[in-house]
Amino acid sequence: MTVVEFINVTKSYRTHTVLKEINFTIKQGVLTGIIGRNGVGKTTLMKLIVGFIEETSGKVEVFSEKPFNNLKVSANSILVDDGMNFPYPMTVTDVLKECNRFYVNWDAKLAERLVNYFGFHPDARHSQLSKGKKSTLNAIIGIAARCPLTIFDEPTTGMDSSVRKDFYRALLKDYLAHPRTILLSSHHIEEIEDLLEDVLLVHEGIAHFHGSITELQEMFITLTGKKEKLALHTNGKTVFSTNNLGPYSEWIIQNKCTQKELEQMKLDGIAIASVSANDAYIALTDRPKGGIDDVFE
Amino acid sequence: MYLNEPTLSDIVKKQFRFKLNANAASFSTFVLLQAGAIVLSIVGTNSSFFYSSDESLVTIITLSNDTNIVIAMVWAFVLGIMLTTRNKQSESFSFVSTRLSNHLSNFLFMLFSSLIAGISAVLSGSAIKLFGFIFHGEMVVHSSSIVDNPNNLLLQLVTAFAYILLLFLIGYSISSLVQTNKIFIALFALIWILATSMNGSWNGPEYALAIIKFFGSERSILLFTLKFIVAILGLFVISTLITNRSEVRN
Amino acid sequence: MLEVDGTKPIYIQIADWIETEIIEGNLAADEKVYSQYQLAELFNINPATAGKGLTLLLEAEIVYQRRGLGTFVSPDGREKLLNKRKNETLRKLIIELLDEAELLGVSNHHLLSMIEAERVRKEGGTK
Numbered sequence: 054m055t056v057v058e059f060i061n062v063t064k065s066y067r068t069h070t071v072l073k074e075i076n077f078t079i080k081q082g083v084l085t086g087i088i089g090r091n092g093v094g095k096t097t098l099m100k101l102i103v104g105f106i107e108e109t110s111g112k113v114e115v116f117s118e119k120p121f122n123n124l125k126v127s128a129n130s131i132l133v134d135d136g137m138n139f140p141y142p143m144t145v146t147d148v149l150k151e152c153n154r155f156y157v158n159w160d161a162k163l164a165e166r167l168v169n170y171f172g173f174h175p176d177a178r179h180s181q182l183s184k185g186k187k188s189t190l191n192a193i194i195g196i197a198a199r200c201p202l203t204i205f206d207e208p209t210t211g212m213d214s215s216v217r218k219d220f221y222r223a224l225l226k227d228y229l230a231h232p233r234t235i236l237l238s239s240h241h242i243e244e245i246e247d248l249l250e251d252v253l254l255v256h257e258g259i260a261h262f263h264g265s266i267t268e269l270q271e272m273f274i275t276l277t278g279k280k281e282k283l284a285l286h287t288n289g290k291t292v293f294s295t296n297n298l299g300p301y302s303e304w305i306i307q308n309k310c311t312q313k314e315l316e317q318m319k320l321d322g323i324a325i326a327s328v329s330a331n332d333a334y335i336a337l338t339d340r341p342k343g344g345i346d347d348v349f350e
Numbered sequence: 351m352y353l354n355e356p357t358l359s360d361i362v363k364k365q366f367r368f369k370l371n372a373n374a375a376s377f378s379t380f381v382l383l384q385a386g387a388i389v390l391s392i393v394g395t396n397s398s399f400f401y402s403s404d405e406s407l408v409t410i411i412t413l414s415n416d417t418n419i420v421i422a423m424v425w426a427f428v429l430g431i432m433l434t435t436r437n438k439q440s441e442s443f444s445f446v447s448t449r450l451s452n453h454l455s456n457f458l459f460m461l462f463s464s465l466i467a468g469i470s471a472v473l474s475g476s477a478i479k480l481f482g483f484i485f486h487g488e489m490v491v492h493s494s495s496i497v498d499n500p501n502n503l504l505l506q507l508v509t510a511f512a513y514i515l516l517l518f519l520i521g522y523s524i525s526s527l528v529q530t531n532k533i534f535i536a537l538f539a540l541i542w543i544l545a546t547s548m549n550g551s552w553n554g555p556e557y558a559l560a561i562i563k564f565f566g567s568e569r570s571i572l573l574f575t576l577k578f579i580v581a582i583l584g585l586f587v588i589s590t591l592i593t594n595r596s597e598v599r600n
Numbered sequence: 601m602l603e604v605d606g607t608k609p610i611y612i613q614i615a616d617w618i619e620t621e622i623i624e625g626n627l628a629a630d631e632k633v634y635s636q637y638q639l640a641e642l643f644n645i646n647p648a649t650a651g652k653g654l655t656l657l658l659e660a661e662i663v664y665q666r667r668g669l670g671t672f673v674s675p676d677g678r679e680k681l682l683n684k685r686k687n688e689t690l691r692k693l694i695i696e697l698l699d700e701a702e703l704l705g706v707s708n709h710h711l712l713s714m715i716e717a718e719r720v721r722k723e724g725g726t727k
Binding site (some may be wrong): 085222229248249265266327 | 608609610637641643648649712
């Protein structure tokens with residue numbers, strides 16, 4: 054069953070267009086990572102889904118309904134981001150109480166245990182928490198609300214690394230126990246790639262890639278060896294990224310070589326390795342053969 | 351997949367409760383302002399008459415709760431503005447909300463606040479009288495109280511409530527307009543400058559009284575009520591319509 | 601499958617891990633294998649990815665599924681794995697060994713005696 058559907062969705066602001074006729078669908082129960090460079094429209098996309106903003110053209114459907122000004126969508130979805138604020142005088146306890154009234158699936162016990170675990174004082178005011186603590190509390194709310202559509206936009210901003218780890222672990226455990234549709238964005242793909250089933254790569258306003266994380270990881274291979282040998286073996290193939298490591302070079306090409314080609318490369322001292330999701334993402338979003346090094350040439 | 355299908359009234363009720371909690375501080379501000387107004391009012395307005403015929407001096411001290419009501423109106427105006435700021439709006443959208451449910455719960459909140467503010471502003475009149483006896487100790491020539499004129503008190507309550515609610519909605523509408531386009535800030539600033547340059551200085555209470563005159567000149571209670579309902583609903587509908595497509599947390 | 605020198609995709613690592621469990625005898629024939637959810641929890645990964653690892657083993661008939669009950673080790677699962685490792689892993693290592701020997705100009709005879717010497721040393725060390 055489809056939970057989110059975008060059909061030719063464009064979102065423009067006065068000065069620029071962020072999303073350009075983007076198309077994709079998110080199926081129920083899938084944990085999808087939304088990745089892309091800064092300012093490509095990941096946040097815009099998420100805000101369209103929960104109805105905070107309205108599409109300029111095209112069709113956005115969530116639970117088969119238009120989300121903008123839609124009570125059903127609002128009641129069954131939650132967007133956790135750093136814009137999630139609560140009134141100045143409200144304490145951590147107050148905020149959790151309000152959540153309990155608004156979200157029917159709210160797990161008060163889990164929320165309380167998480168708040169204790171992460172060391173919140175129940176009477177601390179939300180507005181006076183540090184950035185990292187605010188992110189942590191918002192993330193707890195996102196987990197405990199158990200909304201059929203749960204969205205986290207850069208949820209770990211300001212969290213220290215041990216809290217990040219704990220949060221992702223908590224999210225996974227709760228997802229296993231209560232499967233639901235989750236969208237998760239992060240700058241650090243390597244941090245979330247293990248958690249993801251699918252990846253939606255937003256680039257230049259469109260869905261540049263949408264598929265399983267393993268598909269993304271197997272899309273490319275890394276060849277490491279001497280530059281001349283690499284050039285010889287990759288003749289006629291598109292090189293997506295090059296990186297110099299001392300005397301050796303690391304080139305990323307599409308994983309479309311025959312077994313024979315691979316064996317010959319190995320004979321020539323070229324090491325072949327799989328590509329991390331992050332490198333694959335960089336390869337997909339870089340112009341071929343263009344990197345920071347080329348700026349200095 | 352089980353989807354929750356809440357009714358609008360259910361969410362409006364929840365948001366109303368949330369708004370009461372969120373704005374608890376504004377009620378304490380109100381109490382402080384009212385206490386200040388009571389102190390000011392106890393001093394009263396002195397007017398003395400010297401009668402040459404029998405060489406007697408008559409001093410009339412007028413005590414009234416006008417200040418309390420005017421201050422309640424100013425409070426309502428400011429709170430009305432604050433309810434539609436971007437910040438407040440995004441706070442509502444941290445929970446389940448649509449623009450309509452947000453406006454309706456704000457309206458309920460304003461109704462409730464006007465009622466509380468109206469009652470306390472009117473009843474502060476009794477407090478002023480009580481303190482008046484203690485401090486001035488003069489003879490009371492005229493007083494309308496709940497004992498000798500219950501209808502009058504009720505009328506005071508209704509009118510105070512109506513004026514406070516009206517000011518709430520004026521503030522609310524101005525703020526909503528500003529939300530849609532910042533040009534309105536310049537527009538309202540211009541109106542302000544024109545208004546203050548006309549009589550030299552800003553005189554809030556005077557404008558409040560001007561509004562009172564517009565509605566108060568109505569002799570028929572029915573027409574008075576009708577005028578108010580139309581004005582209040584008109585302002586509310588306008589605010590709702592102009593912000594119904596506004597983008598939040600953006 | 602792609603020959604990888606570097607890090608392997610997680611689902612392959614998962615399959616490898618279960619294979620090792622079977623080879624080492626921690627999972628006997630007809631014993632229940634971890635579900636994709638247990639694997640997800642254990643390795644902190646997405647259950648779909650864990651499921652892909654199990655699918656690899658299913659396709660190789662190392663495990664079998666019983667409807668509604670879960671996944672179990674095939675009666676001949678361990679044998680299959682041992683053969684597979686002999687044919688694939690060991691063969692791969694031998695090819696590498698031969699390549700290296702050729703590069704260094706080590707004769708076949710010399711290589712065999714080196715292997716024998718290493719075996720003696722290892723057995724001596726374990727005694």
